Amino acid sequence: MIIVLRPDVTEDQINHIIERVKKLGLKPHISKGVQRTIIGVIGPEDLLRITPLEVFPGVEKVMPVLAPYKLVSREFKSEDSVIDLGKGIKIGAKKIVVMAGPCAIESYPMLYGIAQKVKEAGAVVLRGGAFKPRTSPYSFQGLGEEGLKYLKDIAEKLNLITVTEVMDPRDVELVAQYADILQIGARNMQNFNLLKEVGATRKPILLKRGMSSTIKEWLMSAEYILSEGNFNVILCERGIRTFEDFTRNTLDISSIPIVEQLSHLPVIVDPSHAAGKWGLVAPLSKAALAAGADGLIVEVHSNPEEALSDGNQSLLPERFEELMQQLRELSKALGREL
Amino acid sequence: MIIVLRPDVTEDQINHIIERVKKLGLKPHISKGVQRTIIGVIGPEDLLRITPLEVFPGVEKVMPVLAPYKLVSREFKSEDSVIDLGKGIKIGAKKIVVMAGPCAIESYPMLYGIAQKVKEAGAVVLRGGAFKPRTSPYSFQGLGEEGLKYLKDIAEKLNLITVTEVMDPRDVELVAQYADILQIGARNMQNFNLLKEVGATRKPILLKRGMSSTIKEWLMSAEYILSEGNFNVILCERGIRTFEDFTRNTLDISSIPIVEQLSHLPVIVDPSHAAGKWGLVAPLSKAALAAGADGLIVEVHSNPEEALSDGNQSLLPERFEELMQQLRELSKALGREL
Amino acid sequence: MIIVLRPDVTEDQINHIIERVKKLGLKPHISKGVQRTIIGVIGPEDLLRITPLEVFPGVEKVMPVLAPYKLVSREFKSEDSVIDLGKGIKIGAKKIVVMAGPCAIESYPMLYGIAQKVKEAGAVVLRGGAFKPRTSPYSFQGLGEEGLKYLKDIAEKLNLITVTEVMDPRDVELVAQYADILQIGARNMQNFNLLKEVGATRKPILLKRGMSSTIKEWLMSAEYILSEGNFNVILCERGIRTFEDFTRNTLDISSIPIVEQLSHLPVIVDPSHAAGKWGLVAPLSKAALAAGADGLIVEVHSNPEEALSDGNQSLLPERFEELMQQLRELSKALGREL
């Protein structure tokens, strides 16, 4: 932590700050320059973070030196985390993991049909929402537990892993009974009670980036889950909000190599929600792999015209299959496998 | 809803779209121009919104004409909603309502001291957090029910209304037992299950704008609460996220007159969270009233150096008192009262 | 400048950095902590800023301590700059300065009519564009020198100061012959050659904030002008670009008190361009004064339906007059004059 003092700071004010730093058991280093005096405090910054040093008289600004997260960081664990999803599927290693399926589970036959298609095309995880966070109270809100049953049953028949969103801390136990991977949606990235609740399970957690979250905040939300003892976190970039209005969100492709640099956790991309338009899913999927993503989560629907949610961004099964073939070529050129 | 067709659209594609529109019980109007054909569908847009018209062959884009919210709109109710907070205090009328208090409830005497000061200065609602949404799992998370008890007890002694945040659907009943106004924080603006839960109470709800939410989405979140039967919603602008990094958030002052134009609900401003710096609280508070806000919610702390949360943005009681005097002058010039 | 070293930095790498710092004539202070070693260099940061320290082996990040601007800063000059606009009008003191007029100069009688009205209502500066920066090459681009002549002639008849935009370094001399204040538009805030050119005059310069510029960058652009010897710079906040799409831009009201804190230069607000809608001009104008702005620049048009540019955001003269009366009341309550 660097405490930059105002040009008109007094000796008394400096002493007051130093006393406080020492009271916290930390060691201050003072450097007096021509234009500014600064106090460096190199040590456990947590203690300082909760002290509002900026309100101390004479302080101009406070600049943290260390990242606020620990367990998720490369410094804590230098080698990549490889997470076991079950049925022999691992994420975070050489093999790229593709998750696919409809936005919402609408009926048993619909889900079954799509599941078959995405499995044939090479997806190993089936996605499908039973609890849907919808901007409008008048939109389809999902089938609830009924949908979870369909998901589990179909996945068992087809030997697929499942991922589905949990929106409410009260539902974590229920969803965990049916699904292999619990998804935290973008709108809940900072629903801290929900993070603690899924942190208390040992399920793999797919943590989507909030649509206005910095990478640092995203990693802090992952830290919530790890701090509860659950290290099975998969990060998922799904676009951030900017002024650009042609796409629903702006896929922050740089976040992939940055996360790989800062954290040992695997990171995947959701090209469907990032773009909001199916025509962009293929180029964004390729870009994601090229940037180093460990996987993708793609919306596929056999009849987008009748989809109850997000039909505009869903690929038809045949387009998904074509994309998978292209991605397989690409993966090889990138030294990965699919 | 306006459906803009591609220049190369075929008659068959047009007929396919028209059939679908008619099947929904709606009436399409076709206009053929030199460069484009468009289909106008003027009627209940809800039915169309859930139909992914953009995936229909031949469609270039779909443009909604009507706002997606109803109950919160001026069209639904043209006169201002005045909400009764209890103890004779109303919000949304001529009199401006100031809410003040510490970010977090830290102890009984601390809260009591601050409550006395803000009451003397003219605040009528006491704020204080018992459940704190903190970015870091290692930060102070609030006193929980113990804090709520302090809040209720002190407010009763001093004849103040109380407002406190509820973060978890499981806590709504508990918080509603102690507090007069339930606050939904910015991070939970789209926690739809929480919205439904507070919508099921009849308590006044203070709904903060999400830090990356459009005004439309904010009103849609209010719509969730009203659609459950609770019309006592107070909107609270607290800044949005932009590239500007001098302030924690960018107070969107324009949202005040816009909300007044679009909705009948009262709207207030939180200058403390918007700025993140106490030195900006006074000018932003004045700007808020000048722009037409119905109230303010301000953080006040008697010892910011020791505050367990957000000390940097808290006013000292004496500065708050001074601000209140200035606001009283200002209110008169604006034709309001404080 | 604080140089934060990587946890795995070697002694050789540290020595390499220290040598470089010393070669620049600066004095490094090393602080070794448990988790990190940092090197503080307190002195003229300019020398360090042009050295890409982040590429030195062993460096994790570099954090500047001092602001990059000098001449515009409060540290350089602590008292407010009051700028003489001519004809006894000063900006930056107690009296608020209102500039008003049409977006573009369309004809002599039209400008004359509006000028009379805004003068009667209390505006002291007449605005009007002769060179218009238009997003589309097919839009009206302004009357050029002919427009400047109208502006000068009418202002002389009515004893008004004039402000008009200069877009091209080649036009600075020409525009300076006709206008009292030269305006640099938002799109040209970082047109550095244009800044140098207007810096070479001694005219007052109205420097609009770029639509995606930080306050720091805005002040750096002002620094360009001051560094050429022209200290007569008036800053103008006109909204920044965010995801909110109800307004054309988001007025960053916080920038007013921040600029006042960081700089001695006067700052005004353009509520017309910020909002893009005339219905928001009045509340935003009031908010601007309440936040401490030294003036306003408002678009007024006697026949917005026929305006060749920005009719949507122009006030009718009668609405402008009404606003001026409200602002006079408000100014008194704020301890200012209008």
Next chain:
Amino acid sequence: MIIVLRPDVTEDQINHIIERVKKLGLKPHISKGVQRTIIGVIGPEDLLRITPLEVFPGVEKVMPVLAPYKLVSREFKSEDSVIDLGKGIKIGAKKIVVMAGPCAIESYPMLYGIAQKVKEAGAVVLRGGAFKPRTSPYSFQGLGEEGLKYLKDIAEKLNLITVTEVMDPRDVELVAQYADILQIGARNMQNFNLLKEVGATRKPILLKRGMSSTIKEWLMSAEYILSEGNFNVILCERGIRTFEDFTRNTLDISSIPIVEQLSHLPVIVDPSHAAGKWGLVAPLSKAALAAGADGLIVEVHSNPEEALSDGNQSLLPERFEELMQQLRELSKALGREL
């Protein structure tokens, strides 16, 4: 153009609007619905765009149907534009074009050394700035014409194409004498006079996207150049400004497929400025090609520690060479060539 009327619109107001539309020679279509009446005007929208219909009494909002650009659009020209850069190099076809070199031209030997290396690695265009747009007036501003001479001389010796930025309309003629491709920097994307000036040449123009420009505005700026008769425009995505502060800008990777969809012009990516960190250049370059970019412009410096500009984001020649090898592999998998 769709004109949405207010629910309380009167017949007189409707007639007033219709008359105006007809006076422009356009044909209005009225559709009356239960909740709203709308007027569709399908025809040359230019005429309507310059009419501020939103200020007409009774109008709620106006929604354009057509894109505001013409010459740059796919509708105007459906096949891809392939631009001849000279020396047998074309951009916009199967072969990917890589441009590389230092941010600024610092000296003849330095530029020569880097040029040799990037040529050997496979770059066909040499970049290097002689006129540098610098945020601070105290930073290195470029060597000017001297730098242009070095650039031309070295390129001739090594049989390379050159690209360099022109910042000032007064310099266009000069720069055009020395360079093969004229670059318009992000800060000048809406410097309309500069656009007209380069539009008057027949040189290929590299048009960088402004850091807060929408794709629509970017295409409108290209339209300026084409409307002057110069169809040789290459678009360059270089990142947009968002709240994320880990990178200097957020590379908007989606803009690549979107531009390809909307326009016939080639589009390339500048991974160096987008990221601001050399460690991200390789993954972003790969992502750019995977998303469909027609080329890259990459900063390379043989001694970043001594670079006078942007050293932090420059690749060492050996890293650039390694990247080029990877990109060659990748191009094949993508059905392109490099």
